[in-house]
Amino acid sequence: xxxxxxxxxxxxxxxxxxxxxxxxxxxxxxxxxxxxxxxxxxxxxxxxxxxxxxxxxxxxxxxxxxxxxxxxxxxxxxxxxxxxxxxxxxxxxxxxxxxxxxxxxxxxxxxxxxxxxxxxxxxxxxxxxxxxxxxxxxxxxxxxxxxxxxxxxxxxxxxxxxxxxxxxxxxxxxxxxxxxxxxxxxxxxxxxxxxxxxxxxxxxxxxxxxxxxxxxx
Numbered sequence: 001x002x003x004x005x006x007x008x009x010x011x012x013x014x015x016x017x018x019x020x021x022x023x024x025x026x027x028x029x030x031x032x033x034x035x036x037x038x039x040x041x042x043x044x045x046x047x048x049x050x051x052x053x054x055x056x057x058x059x060x061x062x063x064x065x066x067x068x069x070x071x072x073x074x075x076x077x078x079x080x081x082x083x084x085x086x087x088x089x090x091x092x093x094x095x096x097x098x099x100x101x102x103x104x105x106x107x108x109x110x111x112x113x114x115x116x117x118x119x120x121x122x123x124x125x126x127x128x129x130x131x132x133x134x135x136x137x138x139x140x141x142x143x144x145x146x147x148x149x150x151x152x153x154x155x156x157x158x159x160x161x162x163x164x165x166x167x168x169x170x171x172x173x174x175x176x177x178x179x180x181x182x183x184x185x186x187x188x189x190x191x192x193x194x195x196x197x198x199x200x201x202x203x204x205x206x207x208x209x210x211x212x213x214x215x216x217x
Contacts, residue, residue, distance in 0.1 A: 024085030026070050030055045036087030037132030037144040037153050038103075045077040049132045050093055050101050058082040097133040098143040101159070103149070105130045107145060111158025120150045127162075128154075173202055 022028070033052050040046045051074050059069035059082035071080035072088070095102050107128055114122040126147055134142035134155045143156040 022055065023067055024070065024071050024088070026055050026085065026088070028055055028057055030090075031091065032072055032083075033092055034072070034083065034087060035089050035093045036084070039146070039153060041081075041133065043078060045074075045079070045081060047074070047081060047083070047204070050095065051075075052092070059083075070205045097130070098141050098157075098159075100141075101130045101143045103130055103132070106162075107143075107159045108162050109145075109147075109156065109158055110160050111156060116154070118151050119150075120147070120154075122147070122154065122156070128159075 026032070031052060032055055034047055034049060036047065036049065038046070038048045053072040053074040056071045056073045057080070059066040059071050061069070061082050066082070068086075069082045069084050072083045073080045085180045086122065097103070101107065107130060108131070109122055109126040109128055110124060111122060113124065116122070128145035128147045131146045131153050132144040134144055134157075138155060139157040141159065142155055143159060144153045144155050157193050
C-alpha cells in the first residue's frame with residue numbers, strides 16, 4: 001500500500017472516450033471499504049480498517065504491481081492511496097476479527113520475548129491496538145496489532161484482554177496454592193499464617209503474621 005499518483009493516466013484515457021480498465025473489476029467513483037491492516041504514512045495520511053472510500057482511478061506507482069491495485073480517496077487523506085484490490089470490498093466489513101477482537105481495541109501481548117527483523121521487540125505485558133485482520137491461514141485468534149513506538153503492525157495470536165490477563169494471573173496463583181503441599185498457608189484476607197498439621201488440620205502458626213507468602217514444603 002503506497003500513496004497513489006493524481007490519477008492523470010485515468011483522466012487521459014477518459015478524455016479519449018475510453019473507460020479506464022481497473023484491476024479487480026472496479027469502476028471509477030465506485031464506493032469501497034478498506035479491509036486490510038491499518039497503518040499510517042509519513043505524509044500523515046492513514047489507512048483504517050473499515051473506512052469507506054471512493055475509487056479515483058488506476059494506481060500509477062510504477063513498481064510492477066499496479067495491475068493489482070487501484071487508487072482510492074479516503075476522507076481526511078490529502079490524496080488518493082494505491083490499495084491492493086484484495087484489501088477492498090463493496091460491503092461494510094464486520095468490526096469483529098480473529099474470533100472476538102474488535103478494531104481499535106486495546107489488548108495485552110502474552111507471548112514470549114521476541115526481537116523482530118526491523119529491530120522492534122515484543123515484551124510480555126505490552127499493550128497494543130488491534131488494527132486489522134491476520135492473513136488467511138493464521139492461527140486461531142490472530143490479529144494485526146500495533147505497539148506504541150513500533151514501525152509496523154505485528155501479526156500474533158498471543159493476545160488477551162487486560163481483565164482476562166488478570167484473571168489468569170490470579171487463577172495461576174490460586175492453583176499454585178491449592179495444588180501444592182505447603183508447610184504453611186496464608187489467608188490473605190486476614191494476613192495470618194497458618195500451619196498444616198500432620199492430621200491435615202490447619203492451626204495458627206507462630207510465624208510472622210504480616211507475611212503474605214505461600215511457603216512450599
